[in-house]
Amino acid sequence: MKIAFIGGGNMATALIAGLAGKLTSGANIHVVDPNADALARLHHQFSVSTSPTIDGAIAAADVVVLAVKPQQMREVAAALQPHLARQLVLSIAAGIRAADLARWLGGYAAIVRTMPNTPALIGMGITGMVATAGVSGEQRAAADSIMRAVGQTVWLDDEALIDPVTAVSGSGPAYVFFFIEAMQKAAEEMGLSAEQGRQLALATFAGAAQLAVQSPEPVTVLRERVTSKGGTTYAAITSMEQSGVAAAIGAAMQAAAARGRELGEQLGRD
Numbered sequence: 001m002k003i004a005f006i007g008g009g010n011m012a013t014a015l016i017a018g019l020a021g022k023l024t025s026g027a028n029i030h031v032v033d034p035n036a037d038a039l040a041r042l043h044h045q046f047s048v049s050t051s052p053t054i055d056g057a058i059a060a061a062d063v064v065v066l067a068v069k070p071q072q073m074r075e076v077a078a079a080l081q082p083h084l085a086r087q088l089v090l091s092i093a094a095g096i097r098a099a100d101l102a103r104w105l106g107g108y109a110a111i112v113r114t115m116p117n118t119p120a121l122i123g124m125g126i127t128g129m130v131a132t133a134g135v136s137g138e139q140r141a142a143a144d145s146i147m148r149a150v151g152q153t154v155w156l157d158d159e160a161l162i163d164p165v166t167a168v169s170g171s172g173p174a175y176v177f178f179f180i181e182a183m184q185k186a187a188e189e190m191g192l193s194a195e196q197g198r199q200l201a202l203a204t205f206a207g208a209a210q211l212a213v214q215s216p217e218p219v220t221v222l223r224e225r226v227t228s229k230g231g232t233t234y235a236a237i238t239s240m241e242q243s244g245v246a247a248a249i250g251a252a253m254q255a256a257a258a259r260g261r262e263l264g265e266q267l268g269r270d
């Protein structure tokens with residue numbers, strides 16, 4: 001499968017790293033990005049072909065992945081339109097609605113809208129996906145195989161659910177890193193070295209996440225099992241409840257989903 005990426009930034013790099021040598025070789029991946037340094041890095045790391053602007057290489061692609069910022073999408077779509085004939089267009093942009101993208105592409109119908117996340121870099125991503133009516137069964141399978149090469153996929157029937165997916169898993173890695181940062185900082189403040197804090201916090205996250213994945217029991221039960229009556233965890237969880245941590249996480253996720261909707265509405269206006 002030949003895959004072209006328009007945009008070679010953070011998320012494209014994570015996808016290419018997961019794909020190259022797995023689903024396809026770097027030789028079958030082409031990246032378009034105006035940033036010469038980004039292109040040189042991707043070529044050096046994954047042997048992909050590159051170009052600074054959209055050119056004839058797009059015609060040879062089976063799938064064109066749109067990996068630019070939402071604000072750049074309309075301009076990119078206009079430049080891409082003359083090069084599309086049979087390719088599947090796979091967008092990873094937050095907010096941008098498939099109907100708006102189709103319009104910017106001059107009515108091009110074969111679009112799959114997705115929301116991946118950066119753990120794709122190590123094959124542990126998860127991607128929410130929705131196919132438009134113009135996508136063939138073969139193209140849907142191709143989109144699924146690309147995203148499954150870098151992790152799990154969740155297909156959605158309703159495109160509106162992409163915003164909640166963005167709030168959970170698209171932006172989610174940043175919440176986890178934020179929590180880890182806070183734990184590391186607190187560990188240092190309590191006298192542990194930076195390295196000890198890092199090791200303890202990371203192993204705790206990785207271990208707890210794997211335990212939750214592998215256990216048949218709900219996470220609430222796993223949490224209760226750590227929480228001895230009148231013990232240290234009880235003191236910590238009570239403090240978090242008093243600080244409104246759960247409500248704050250809910251509000252943060254609502255803000256992410258709302259921003260996705262807002263981007264779609266703002267950028268989709270004629």
Ligand SMILES: NC(=O)C1=CN([C@@H]2O[C@H](COP(=O)(O)OP(=O)(O)OC[C@H]3O[C@@H](n4cnc5c(N)ncnc54)[C@H](OP(=O)(O)O)[C@@H]3O)[C@@H](O)[C@H]2O)C=CC1
Pocket residue numbers: 006007008009010011012032033034035038067068069070072076092093094115116117118170171
């Ligand atoms: N980062 C993440 O975790 C996730 C991101 N996404 C989505 O992925 C998309 C990209 O995000 P991210 O990788 O973080 O952003 P980046 O800014 O890292 O990457 C975008 C890249 O596109 C380049 N670019 C700008 N204009 C063009 C153009 N006309 N043609 C080709 N390339 C161009 C940019 O160059 P320059 O910097 O010079 O402008 C940059 O290298 C966004 O739409 C985002 O919503 C989705 C899921 C997760």
Ligand SMILES: O=C(O)[C@@H]1CCC=N1
Pocket residue numbers: 094166170171
């Ligand atoms: O922050 C963003 O807008 C992008 C989409 C999901 C993760 N990063």
